[in-house]
Amino acid sequence: VSAESYPEVLKTLHSQRVQLSIDLAGIEARFEAIQNAIAKITRQQAENLADPMQKIVNLREKELERLKTLIKQGSVSTSTVRDAEIALLEAKTRLAQVTSTSGGMLGQLNTQLLNTSLEKAETTARLAKVNLLIEDVDAYRMHVSKVNAKQRELNNLGIGMRSLRD
Secondary structure, rough: OOOOHHHHHHHHHHHHHHHHHHHHHHHHHHHHHHHHHHHHHHHHHHHHHHHHHHHHHHHHHHHHHHHHHHHOOOOOOOHHHHHHHHHHHHHHHHHHHHHHHHHHHHHHHHHHHHHHHHHHHHHHHHHHHHHHHHHHHHHHHHHHHHHHHHHHHHHHHHHHHHHOOO
């Protein structure tokens, strides 16, 4: 890259830095929104669906154990115990369905969160590289400026020496 093109390169790099900073702010906002959605769904799943279903499963298990004790004493029939076992299995099935339905949505959000975090890392790395290039261009410009100043000094000294000889 020639010294004459450095102002244009620097202008382009500054423009990219601004754009990457804006992009990164958007990515960070999306990342936070996905995290909040995951937390909300998890909380809702526990409060609205899974917890009550788990309580039903626990009650059905206790009822089955009570009936098994009573069957040994001859107080209830085997069909009553079988009905309790079926009710327990149905409750466990509903609990599994509730958990897996919400899990699908959570799985999608977790995938989005992963993709967003990768995009965030990439954009952060690109921004760091642009900043490094800007520093390099600035350092080169300072170096060229000093060299040019020294060259002017030498030229002026040369002119002064020629004028002394003449």
